[in-house]
Amino acid sequence: QKASFSTTLYRNMFTSELSEADVSALRVNGDRLAKDLHHSCQWGFGIRWGDESTDTGMQRLALSAEDKSVRDWFVQTMKDLKCDITVDEMGNIFAVRPGRRKDVPATFIGSHLDTQPTGGRYDGILGVLAGVEALKRMDEMGLETEGGVGVVNWTNEEGARFPVSMISSGVWAECLTLSKAHDLKEVPTVASLPTAASAPETMKSALQDIGYLGKVPCSYKSSPMAAHFELHIEQGPHLISAGQRVGVVTAVQAYRWFRLNVIGRDTHTGTTAFEHRADALYAFARMMVRAREVAAGKGCLASVGIIEAKPGSVNTVPGEVSFSLDIRGPETELVAEVEKELRRDFDEIAAAEGAGIGKPCRVEWKLDFDSPAVKFHDDCIECVQQSAHAVVADAPVADTKSLVRPIMSGAGHDSVFTSKRVPTSMIFVPCKDGLSHHPEEFCSADDCATGASVILQAVVRYDRKRFA
Amino acid sequence: QKASFSTTLYRNMFTSELSEADVSALRVNGDRLAKDLHHSCQWGFGIRWGDESTDTGMQRLALSAEDKSVRDWFVQTMKDLKCDITVDEMGNIFAVRPGRRKDVPATFIGSHLDTQPTGGRYDGILGVLAGVEALKRMDEMGLETEGGVGVVNWTNEEGARFPVSMISSGVWAECLTLSKAHDLKEVPTVASLPTAASAPETMKSALQDIGYLGKVPCSYKSSPMAAHFELHIEQGPHLISAGQRVGVVTAVQAYRWFRLNVIGRDTHTGTTAFEHRADALYAFARMMVRAREVAAGKGCLASVGIIEAKPGSVNTVPGEVSFSLDIRGPETELVAEVEKELRRDFDEIAAAEGAGIGKPCRVEWKLDFDSPAVKFHDDCIECVQQSAHAVVADAPVADTKSLVRPIMSGAGHDSVFTSKRVPTSMIFVPCKDGLSHHPEEFCSADDCATGASVILQAVVRYDRKRFA
Numbered sequence: 025q026k027a028s029f030s031t032t033l034y035r036n037m038f039t040s041e042l043s044e045a046d047v048s049a050l051r052v053n054g055d056r057l058a059k060d061l062h063h064s065c066q067w068g069f070g071i072r073w074g075d076e077s078t079d080t081g082m083q084r085l086a087l088s089a090e091d092k093s094v095r096d097w098f099v100q101t102m103k104d105l106k107c108d109i110t111v112d113e114m115g116n117i118f119a120v121r122p123g124r125r126k127d128v129p130a131t132f133i134g135s136h137l138d139t140q141p142t143g144g145r146y147d148g149i150l151g152v153l154a155g156v157e158a159l160k161r162m163d164e165m166g167l168e169t170e171g172g173v174g175v176v177n178w179t180n181e182e183g184a185r186f187p188v189s190m191i192s193s194g195v196w197a198e199c200l201t202l203s204k205a206h207d208l209k210e211v212p213t214v215a216s217l218p219t220a221a222s223a224p225e226t227m228k229s230a231l232q233d234i235g236y237l238g239k240v241p242c243s244y245k246s247s248p249m250a251a252h253f254e255l256h257i258e259q260g261p262h263l264i265s266a267g268q269r270v271g272v273v274t275a276v277q278a279y280r281w282f283r284l285n286v287i288g289r290d291t292h293t294g295t296t297a298f299e300h301r302a303d304a305l306y307a308f309a310r311m312m313v314r315a316r317e318v319a320a321g322k323g324c325l326a327s328v329g330i331i332e333a334k335p336g337s338v339n340t341v342p343g344e345v346s347f348s349l350d351i352r353g354p355e356t357e358l359v360a361e362v363e364k365e366l367r368r369d370f371d372e373i374a375a376a377e378g379a380g381i382g383k384p385c386r387v388e389w390k391l392d393f394d395s396p397a398v399k400f401h402d403d404c405i406e407c408v409q410q411s412a413h414a415v416v417a418d419a420p421v422a423d424t425k426s427l428v429r430p431i432m433s434g435a436g437h438d439s440v441f442t443s444k445r446v447p448t449s450m451i452f453v454p455c456k457d458g459l460s461h462h463p464e465e466f467c468s469a470d471d472c473a474t475g476a477s478v479i480l481q482a483v484v485r486y487d488r489k490r491f492a
Numbered sequence: 493q494k495a496s497f498s499t500t501l502y503r504n505m506f507t508s509e510l511s512e513a514d515v516s517a518l519r520v521n522g523d524r525l526a527k528d529l530h531h532s533c534q535w536g537f538g539i540r541w542g543d544e545s546t547d548t549g550m551q552r553l554a555l556s557a558e559d560k561s562v563r564d565w566f567v568q569t570m571k572d573l574k575c576d577i578t579v580d581e582m583g584n585i586f587a588v589r590p591g592r593r594k595d596v597p598a599t600f601i602g603s604h605l606d607t608q609p610t611g612g613r614y615d616g617i618l619g620v621l622a623g624v625e626a627l628k629r630m631d632e633m634g635l636e637t638e639g640g641v642g643v644v645n646w647t648n649e650e651g652a653r654f655p656v657s658m659i660s661s662g663v664w665a666e667c668l669t670l671s672k673a674h675d676l677k678e679v680p681t682v683a684s685l686p687t688a689a690s691a692p693e694t695m696k697s698a699l700q701d702i703g704y705l706g707k708v709p710c711s712y713k714s715s716p717m718a719a720h721f722e723l724h725i726e727q728g729p730h731l732i733s734a735g736q737r738v739g740v741v742t743a744v745q746a747y748r749w750f751r752l753n754v755i756g757r758d759t760h761t762g763t764t765a766f767e768h769r770a771d772a773l774y775a776f777a778r779m780m781v782r783a784r785e786v787a788a789g790k791g792c793l794a795s796v797g798i799i800e801a802k803p804g805s806v807n808t809v810p811g812e813v814s815f816s817l818d819i820r821g822p823e824t825e826l827v828a829e830v831e832k833e834l835r836r837d838f839d840e841i842a843a844a845e846g847a848g849i850g851k852p853c854r855v856e857w858k859l860d861f862d863s864p865a866v867k868f869h870d871d872c873i874e875c876v877q878q879s880a881h882a883v884v885a886d887a888p889v890a891d892t893k894s895l896v897r898p899i900m901s902g903a904g905h906d907s908v909f910t911s912k913r914v915p916t917s918m919i920f921v922p923c924k925d926g927l928s929h930h931p932e933e934f935c936s937a938d939d940c941a942t943g944a945s946v947i948l949q950a951v952v953r954y955d956r957k958r959f960a
């Protein structure tokens with residue numbers, strides 16, 4: 025039995041009634057997926073990088089006016105598919121296509137519709153749109169599930185506007201507190217973008233502004249799930265450079281986000297000898313160089329994305345610098361080691377700058393976010409693996425199995441937090457040059473469709489497994 | 493003959509009729525100077541650093557609402573002294589107390605009333621207020637001059653809001669063009685301060701906004717001067733650490749201001765290996781470290797005061813960084829050498845970052861401002877030197893001559909540009925810790941009075957010399 029777009033293939037059949045071959049034959053409608061995906065990207069400013077109409081990036085910061093528009097579209101689309109809609113206190117939107125059994129939670133497909141300030145059309149967006157397409161496909165085929173199947177759009181996954189990534193799945197998992205999340209302020213660099221208000225907003229006020237501060241408590245207890253599956257572009261170079269089609273994500277690396285302040289002394293650039301300075305920006309420069317050295321030495325990453333120097337005048341040595349630091353590594357312990365070394369080295373660098381005047385720089389660390397390494401659930405991994413092999417079986421190569429590989433995620437995803445409460449795993453598809461958080465981020469329509477077909481099958485397999 | 497505050501000491505006498513001893517006995521009223529100076533600092537936000545009512549810094553960015561208020565006060569004060577007031581197209585304010593001869597230009601005392609974003613109460617302000625006090629003192633003593641004596645407040649000397657320092661004396665000297673000056677935009681870091689408008693303003697619109705866009709052409713031809721004297725705090729550590737009272741400024745070091753852009757590639761912090769990055773901020777960090785090395789090796793300075801990294805998100809490697817670079821040195825040629833080495837080294841650093849992906853960073857330089865080294869005029873230096881020795885003669889030390897020293901200025905001053913057109917020199921007085929461009933910048937009332945007495949005598953001496 026081969027894939028088909030007949031609209032009545034399984035009219036009134038239940039997943040449990042399908043043969044293994046029936047499941048393996050399930051495919052989404054790749055053209056419709058591509059059309060819906062680019063349709064949904066009309067809401068968001070895009071930096072142009074090529075000639076095609078869709079060759080633009082995306083700027084759709086969480087809870088911006090553009091985010092409101094795409095949310096409204098998502099809600100209406102899911103209502104048209106006769107889904108039940110819930111919006112919780114973090115603005116997470118849950119859309120559920122009911123199953124035969126009303127007393128059990130649904131299996132979810134989830135990701136996010138927000139983007140980076142200079143992001144692309146696939147990071148997060150593909151994951152939500154794959155869920156929309158999976159439900160459209162089940163609906164037109166007439167396929168019924170035992171438990172319900174849902175699609176969830178998580179709020180502010182990027183952490184770009186409000187600097188805690190995956191914050192709303194974190195509150196849902198009760199790993200982060202609602203009040204801290206509601207009080208979180210947007211970052212100053214993004215606050216100055218035209219899409220954001222000019223004074224820093226909190227998440228709560230931003231949720232209110234766009235009408236997505238829901239009443240349902242944000243918790244896995246109030247919005248329960250049977251499992252969470254997420255399709256995402258890899259955002260790294262492994263699949264694309266090996267010519268592979270699908271990554272079965274087994275784990276996510278650890279990361280920690282910090283905000284650091286270096287306090288030195290403002291002084292005149294023209295009259296102050298180097299040895300009389302406590303130049304907070306010079307200390308920062310040395311710290312950033314050191315951070316790469318130390319992280320590289322341990323197979324980890326360390327990155328600075330945001331920096332502010334005050335007072336910000338050509339001829340005043342900055343007395344205050346604030347910057348973000350993002351440390352990542354394959355093991356939680358390795359990230360902790362990098363942090364420990366950097367705390368020691370940064371103190372040393374600060375102490376050296378200004379020692380000549382007995383007023384050395386000081387450095388303060390604030391932990392904004394801590395995401396330990398994660399291992400996904402074997403049941404979910406197995407569903408994804410079987411589905412991946414089934415979908416790539418069409419490929420014109422001898423060893424189609426080699427097109428699928430297990431992979432660890434370098435980026436965080438909402439699946440990190442759902443995995444704390446429910447069986448979870450993810451699917452990666454390749455993206456051009458491994459590039460992400462960039463307007464040119466690109467995943468071919470074919471690869472998008474492959475990933476969406478895998479998630480469709482994975483959800484069906486999980487539904488069968490649950491009630492077997 | 494000793495100093496006295498008798499108000500009729502020289503009623504209707506001309507400078508040419510004074511004895512050498514009369515001139516050497518001239519002193520300002522230090523209490524009144526201190527009172528006026530702090531009175532004028534009511535206009536401007538001050539960061540508090542001590543318990544006294546005047547223990548606060550100053551934020552009075554050029555052409556802000558606070559700058560308008562202090563200008564209005566200055567104009568009224570000078571009108572009350574029966575001065576003629578002229579405002580030119582750059583908002584420079586010239587106040588002239590007429591002399592006996594109407595056909596010759598006045599001798600000027602000048603400096604500026606604008607400050608850094610986190611500046612103090614003395615940088616520039618002391619120079620203008622010393623001029624006000626000198627004229628008050630001449631007025632109450634009844635002393636008449638041959639040529640007129642003027643006080644000038646130059647616009648945006650700091651270059652803190654509009655990033656070209658001494659821009660308005662530069663236009664006056666016809667070293668900079670009016671149209672470029674009028675079109676200059678305020679810096680983004682300062683634009684976000686409450687004292688500035690939220691959208692970047694140009695100098696012309698800012699002049700219009702506060703009503704100081706005068707009609708008189710900004711030129712030494714339309715507002716001629718016989719000479720320009722300027723009193724300033726040293727802003728460096730030499731006088732204070734040697735226990736000296738007055739610096740006779742003979743020269744000003746060279747400096748150049750640049751705006752540099754580093755262009756790399758935005759990408760994900762969590763999934764992009766170091767060798768796959770073209771991290772514009774990392775390249776910047778290496779450049780700043782290198783800049784200090786190279787400058788120090790040549791006895792020069794190199795400083796970064798402003799930095800912006802885009803897009804400004806914790807988990808995006810910045811693809812674009814823009815920063816200011818201020819290079820200074822005792823000789824114009826040395827500054828050029830530092831620039832040359834840094835152009836080569838920065839290219840090398842940029843080329844290394846992103847080489848692994850064949851898309852290395854690039855760096856672009858833009859020269860904003862070039863101020864070659866300056867030597868002041870012998871006649872003016874001589875007037876200052878004689879006056880300095882006369883004023884410190886009261887000091888209770890054996891060798892009062894040792895309290896005065898020749899000195900080079902590390903900072904630029906409007907005197908740099910006036911020196912291109914008319915005899916010019918400057919007077920330095922010590923400041924606490926050599927600290928400037930900082931709220932705690934401090935010069936004792938005694939040192940302020942000493943400097944003001946020196947400038948009063950210097951102007952009188954110059955008037956005598958001119959018509960001898």
Ligand SMILES: NC(=O)NCCC(=O)O
Nearest residue numbers: 181182189435436762807
């Ligand atoms: N996938 C993704 O870009 N998530 C944002 C959180 C992170 O920085 O890893």
Ligand SMILES: NC(=O)NCCC(=O)O
Nearest residue numbers: 294339649650657903904
């Ligand atoms: N004196 C002073 O701070 N002038 C500003 C110009 C400079 O940076 O040297």
